[in-house]
Amino acid sequence: MRDPKIKKYNKDFDYSYAFGIYPTLDLLKLKPEKVLKVLIKQEAFGSDGVEEILEICKAKNIKYEIDDHLIEKLAIKENTYTVGIFEKYQTELTKDTNHVVLVEPRNMGNMGTIIRTMVGFGIKDLAIVRPAADIFDPLIVRSAMGAFFSINFKYYDSFQEYFAEFPEQTNYMFMLKGAKKLEEVELKQPFSLVFGNESTGLPYDFSEKGISVFIPHNNEIDSLNLSVAVGIALYKSSI
């Protein structure tokens, strides 16, 4: 019998969904203890990815079900062949390592892209200052493209709360009116790259809480897209 609780995602659920074969595989490999169940479409059987999913499920004693109808009901995109249903979890950030801090991020696509970029440049700790998007929204899980399950993240009610927990970090505040050009900054480890949200950026008083930095661009645009700005900062931090 179908579990009656499985329906379209809502942020109040205590579980979420990883849609698609590769996100499901990443979930199974990186957070197997959190997987509640895997759904598979009949037609997907035989593909390499699904064979690997089945092997892991059997080896780790994880439930799986064939249910095309339920997948179609849940999925946010066509051609979703598997869904990993997983329990939400909390993580702690790592001390003495580099972080990204997003202050009041709202755009889910940006958050997923930022997670993917962070992982690619070797930064795995993400602090999020509320109010903010729900990181477990399947849109974020999906746009992180598998990187989602590799990161640590933690929500804070204010930047002060984050700073109190990690007083050793050197905070680089990215803002249009930053004092230093990114290319002139030597990042001092452990650092935190701190970004404001998509529409308003960081409040100006953040410049007093760290080293304020800007990415020079002309004034024909108001600002860079948030995930592009974070990507440039992460690239710079990696070279």
Next chain:
Amino acid sequence: MRDPKIKKYNKDFDYSYAFGIYPTLDLLKLKPEKVLKVLIKQEAFGSDGVEEILEICKAKNIKYEIDDHLIEKLAIKENTYTVGIFEKYQTELTKDTNHVVLVEPRNMGNMGTIIRTMVGFGIKDLAIVRPAADIFDPLIVRSAMGAFFSINFKYYDSFQEYFAEFPEQTNYMFMLKGAKKLEEVELKQPFSLVFGNESTGLPYDFSEKGISVFIPHNNEIDSLNLSVAVGIALYKSSI
């Protein structure tokens, strides 16, 4: 009487829509000769942006109409207060200047973000190799956030066709298996930054058609998001 042709965007139309006050203003300022009509919501009257729109319409003898219902029918997002309806146009790329070349781009959000980033870093010529997304799709116009009307763009059926028109460009081919790290490359002007599409990247034989370049990242992700990769390359080209 309402113009019966005005309905939800379709790529076969010979006109498109700029949704929102700021995109409408950019359209009016940068491509006034292409504007067919401006639609305004009743409730938006009195705001600074709408006052400016009205001034330009009057000064340039551009038609405007109040039509809340039609805006709601056309818009892709809630809270759209104005729509600029404009005739599609063709542009030529500029010789002896730097270009971005996108080979078979499909994701509209990425294309809009790339246009915005290009303009911010002072590059205004975009070559697009087909098959590709329709650049006039209102989603692209919108995600370019006003930068859309500042650029020149031209579609090509192949990279060869582009290269035949601009043989003087030094082509930098961004690919995972590129020969040189981005940070080790001295870009020779006029250059073209060439990127493949979101899922497959550039075909490997592109490495023979220019200087192949990669942005180093670890193998925990398959690739960077396209708009992030282009953003990093544009940043590097600007410093």
